[in-house]
Amino acid sequence: DEAEVLDICTRYSHQNKASAPGFQTAQPVLAVSFDATDGSVLVPVVPPPKRKYAFSNQVTLGTLCTLGGTGGASKTMLIMQIAVASAVGKSLGSMQVEEGSSVLFLGEEDQAERDRRLGGICAHMQADRQKAAERVKCFPSAGKDIRLTLSVNGNPQETPLVQEAIRIAKAHESESGISLTLIVFDHARLVLGGDPNAADHVTQLTRALTHIAHETGAAVVLLAHSPKSVLSKAANEINAADIAGSSAFVDNSRAAFMMYGMRPEEAKAHQITDSDRGQFVRLENVKANYARTGGGYWFKRVYLPTWDVAVLEEVALRSNST
Numbered sequence: 001d002e003a004e005v006l007d008i009c010t011r012y013s014h015q016n017k018a019s020a021p022g023f024q025t026a027q028p029v030l031a032v033s034f035d036a037t038d039g040s041v042l043v044p045v046v047p048p049p050k051r052k053y054a055f056s057n058q059v060t061l062g063t064l065c066t067l068g069g070t071g072g073a074s075k076t077m078l079i080m081q082i083a084v085a086s087a088v089g090k091s092l093g094s095m096q097v098e099e100g101s102s103v104l105f106l107g108e109e110d111q112a113e114r115d116r117r118l119g120g121i122c123a124h125m126q127a128d129r130q131k132a133a134e135r136v137k138c139f140p141s142a143g144k145d146i147r148l149t150l151s152v153n154g155n156p157q158e159t160p161l162v163q164e165a166i167r168i169a170k171a172h173e174s175e176s177g178i179s180l181t182l183i184v185f186d187h188a189r190l191v192l193g194g195d196p197n198a199a200d201h202v203t204q205l206t207r208a209l210t211h212i213a214h215e216t217g218a219a220v221v222l223l224a225h226s227p228k229s230v231l232s233k234a235a236n237e238i239n240a241a242d243i244a245g246s247s248a249f250v251d252n253s254r255a256a257f258m259m260y261g262m263r264p265e266e267a268k269a270h271q272i273t274d275s276d277r278g279q280f281v282r283l284e285n286v287k288a289n290y291a292r293t294g295g296g297y298w299f300k301r302v303y304l305p306t307w308d309v310a311v312l313e314e315v316a317l318r319s320n321s322t
Helices: 002-012 075-088 111-125 129-135 161-176 199-216 228-232 264-269
Strands: 053-055 064-069 101-106 136-140 149-152 155-158 180-186 219-225 255-261 280-288 296-304 309-314
Touching: 053 075, 053 180, 053 219, 064 075, 064 199, 075 101, 075 111, 075 129, 075 136, 075 180, 075 219, 075 309, 101 161, 111 129, 111 136, 111 296, 111 309, 129 136, 136 161, 149 199, 155 199, 161 180, 161 199, 180 199, 199 219
Parallel strands: 064 219, 064 255, 101 136, 101 180, 180 219
Antiparallel strands: 149 155, 255 280, 280 296, 296 309
């Protein structure tokens, strides 16, 4: 009836009408507004409380971090180990990890692989399995549509999953009884509905991720791939620009890391044979807006035959000079 038609029209009036004959293209409307008092500044006399970091003393709570690297660099395993370490209140080797709960959306793993990895991680770390299960909420999302943005008539827009992720995160924080420290989306190509090389499409995704971080107070970590050309780069040539797609991925993140396999020159410097260097990976900080930039960690892949997975264990490598 007429009332129902008017109701539907009202609810959908904000959408682009370019597809309807006879209508001109609607322009996107900015929903944000500012009150003059929002810009009022009260300069503090004493320093505010120290920043709180989710991990590595470089990833601030309530901000977006991007972790890049080529396929097979063990990015997913690393972030799962950080989540378990956070759940049980442990560091990851020498890496600082804030105790708390976490929510992970793993776009390439199914339930069996998720459980296999978490089981292996807990066994290797001798972690409290019940505490890990209560504090780590991990969604195996292989084959599912986990896009946070979509391109609608050329305009990148958020999907309902943004608000759903916020709802899930807040509910998990309440149920677990401990502060939420980490939300992970693995990986960028699966959560971006648009062109990864288009700055406006990537910016809309990072805006959605930052919104999730602000609403939940957790550090949001986006895993991203690097082009295969990075495999031929020397270690000292790898930088933030090696994350595939628009530079907006890193520009709009408050922290960024690169993860890569050991290079021949590094193996020589650390007295690792060429046949063994494939077991080692490097996590290098390439950006930290709210902390000291730089530094990193060496990890060795340790194969667990019972679980049929390889976990990461931090190692201290010697050099030729020592």
